[in-house]
Amino acid sequence: MSPTSPIASTDSADQWHPSYASHPDEVHVLIAGLDPVAATAALLLADAGVCLINVTDPGPVTAQDTATGPYPPALEGSPREYALRKLLRNRWPRCVPLSAPELFCSSVIPSATMLRSASVTGPIPQDLTVVDLAASPDAHLPTITVVTDGSVSLTWPLVPWYRRPCRECIVNAVRDARKVLRDQPPLDPDPVATAHSPALTTLTRVITASGIAVDLLGQSLNPQNTDMQNTWDAESPGTITLRYGLHQSTLTPRADCLCALDG
Numbered sequence: 192m193s194p195t196s197p198i199a200s201t202d203s204a205d206q207w208h209p210s211y212a213s214h215p216d217e218v219h220v221l222i223a224g225l226d227p228v229a230a231t232a233a234l235l236l237a238d239a240g241v242c243l244i245n246v247t248d249p250g251p252v253t254a255q256d257t258a259t260g261p262y263p264p265a266l267e268g269s270p271r272e273y274a275l276r277k278l279l280r281n282r283w284p285r286c287v288p289l290s291a292p293e294l295f296c297s298s299v300i301p302s303a304t305m306l307r308s309a310s311v312t313g314p315i316p317q318d319l320t321v322v323d324l325a326a327s328p329d330a331h332l333p334t335i336t337v338v339t340d341g342s343v344s345l346t347w348p349l350v351p352w353y354r355r356p357c358r359e360c361i362v363n364a365v366r367d368a369r370k371v372l373r374d375q376p377p378l379d380p381d382p383v384a385t386a387h388s389p390a391l392t393t394l395t396r397v398i399t400a401s402g403i404a405v406d407l408l409g410q411s412l413n414p415q416n417t418d419m420q421n422t423w424d425a426e427s428p429g430t431i432t433l434r435y436g437l438h439q440s441t442l443t444p445r446a447d448c449l450c451a452l453d454g
Contacts, residue, residue: 215240216285217302218411221295221332222246224308224322225271228339231261231400232306232407233275237283239408244279245289248272248322259392297329302411304333306403307355311340316365319358328352333410335403340365342392343372344399345442346432349406360444367442368433391436399434 218241222229225248233244248271256262256271266274276288296303305328309321319338328334334355336347345364347356356364430441 215408215412216242218408219243219296219300219303220245220407221292221303221305221328222308223292223305223324224248224310224320225250225275226308226310226339227256227259227261228337228344228396228400228403229306229308230256230271230275230278231396232403233279233288234261234282235400235404236407237279237286239404240283241408242283242286244286245292245295246272246275246279247290247292247324248275250320250322258389259396292324292328293326295328297332303329304349304407304410305335305352306407307334307336309336309338309361311338311365316340316362316369319362319365321358321361335406336361337399337403338365339396340368342388342395342435343368344395344434346399346403346434347444348429348431349410350429356444363445364431364442371433371440371442372435394436395434398437402432 218236220233220236220241220243222233222244225233225246233246236244250271251268252262252266252271252274254267257264257267261278262271262274266277272290276290279286279288309319312318312320330351330353332352333349334352335349336356338345338361345361345368430443433440433442
C-alpha cells in the first residue's frame with residue numbers, strides 16, 4: 192500500500208482505521224469552535240505547511256479573545272471564522288481556509304482530522320459554549336476535544352468522532368479540574384499572576400495549542416498511526432490533560448456515561 196493510500200473504511204463503529212499523508216499540504220483539518228486556543232492551533236498548523244483548514248464559529252471576536260490573542264483588536268466584533276480565515280491567509284499565502292464544514296472530507300480521505308473546541312463563558316461549568324455542526328462528521332474522523340475554562344485548558348485524547356466526550360462529560364471534567372486546582376493549587380509561573388491573568392491565560396493557550404498541533408500532525412503524517420487503537424473505551428478510558436500555565440496534570444474520564452455510543 193502506498194504512503195498516501197486511504198486507510199479509513201466504512202466498517203462498523205467498532206473499527207477505527209486512521210489514515211495519513213506524506214506531506215503537510217495533504218492534511219485536511221476541520222476546526223469547530225474558534226476560541227483563542229483553537230485559533231492558535233490553526234495558525235501553528237498553517238506555519239507547519241497545512242493548507243486545507245476548514246473553520247467554523249459564527250460567534251464574534253470578543254475583548255477577551257483580543258486580550259489573550261491571537262486575534263488583533265482591529266477584528267473585535269467580527270465573526271471568528273471570518274477573522275481566523277483572514278489571519279490564516281495573511282500568515283501563509285498558500286493556505287486555503289474555508290468555513291464550510293458540510294464540504295469537509297470524510298475519514299476515507301488521507302490525513303483528515305478534527306479539532307473540536309469549547310469554552311466556559313460564565314462562572315459555573317454549565318456555562319459551556321460549544322459550536323454545533325449542522326451535520327455530524329464521519330464517525331471515524333480522528334478528533335481532539337479541547338475546553339478552555341479561564342486560564343485552564345482540558346484536552347481529551349485523540350479518538351474517532353463517535354467516541355468524543357458529550358456535553359455532560361465535559362461539564363463534569365471542568366468541575367473536577369476546578370476541584371483539583373482548589374485542593375492542590377499549582378505554583379504560578381509568575382508570582383504576580385492571578386488565576387485569570389492575561390499572562391497566565393496566554394501561556395496556557397500557547398502550550399495547549401502547540402500540543403494539539405503536534406498531535407494532529409502526528410496523526411496525519413505518521414504511518415505508524417495506522418495501527419493506533421482507540422485510546423478511550425470502557426476498558427481503557429485514557430486521560431484528560433489539564434494545563435494551567437506551566438502546570439500539567441491528568442484527569443480520568445468518568446466511566447458512568449454512555450456518550451461513547453452517541454452518534
